[in-house]
Amino acid sequence: MEEKKEEILIAGSTESQRKAWKAKRGKLSVLSVETEEGDEKEYVACRPDRHTRSQVEKYIDKDPMKARKIILSNCLLTGKEEVTTDDQLFYSVTDTLFELMSVPKATLSPL
Numbered sequence: 001m002e003e004k005k006e007e008i009l010i011a012g013s014t015e016s017q018r019k020a021w022k023a024k025r026g027k028l029s030v031l032s033v034e035t036e037e038g039d040e041k042e043y044v045a046c047r048p049d050r051h052t053r054s055q056v057e058k059y060i061d062k063d064p065m066k067a068r069k070i071i072l073s074n075c076l077l078t079g080k081e082e083v084t085t086d087d088q089l090f091y092s093v094t095d096t097l098f099e100l101m102s103v104p105k106a107t108l109s110p111l
Contacts, residue, residue, distance in 0.1 A: 011042035012078040021046065021077055028077070029100070033092050043079040043093065047100045056101065068094040075100060 010018070011030050022028055025046040033041045048056065052074040059067040068090070075097050076083060083089045 011044045013044045017077075018044065025049070025077075031076075031093060031096055033089060033096075036088065041079070041082070041089065043083070044077040045075050045097060045100065046077060048075050048097075053101060056098075071097045071101075 013021075018028060021044070027047060029045050031043045031045045033043075035041060048071060052070065055070045056067045059070065072080065072083065072090070072094050076093060083093050
């Protein structure tokens with residue numbers, strides 16, 4: 001009889017979930033947050049795609065809460081319910097997700 005391979009959980013996700021997310025969304029990151037109680041929470045996140053980036057940039061100055069909700073719903077892959085119901089987690093996680101929007105600096109050189 002073939003034994004079932006036990007999937008390893010990382011930040012609340014299984015290996016098969018991570019493989020599917022990587023295939024669809026590219027590079028994944030583990031986002032860690034220390035709570036006021038001293039517990040460490042971990043979540044899986046991905047970089048924003050062009051559409052998500054565009055929506056966040058559209059609202060970041062005129063409606064920052066909407067921008068936070070957009071990046072959270074599109075880039076946090078695990079723990080969304082927990083994060084959306086806890087203000088400290090919400091702000092900590094979304095601040096970190098905004099960091100995923102950074103891009104490498106390009107340079108121009110004369111030919």
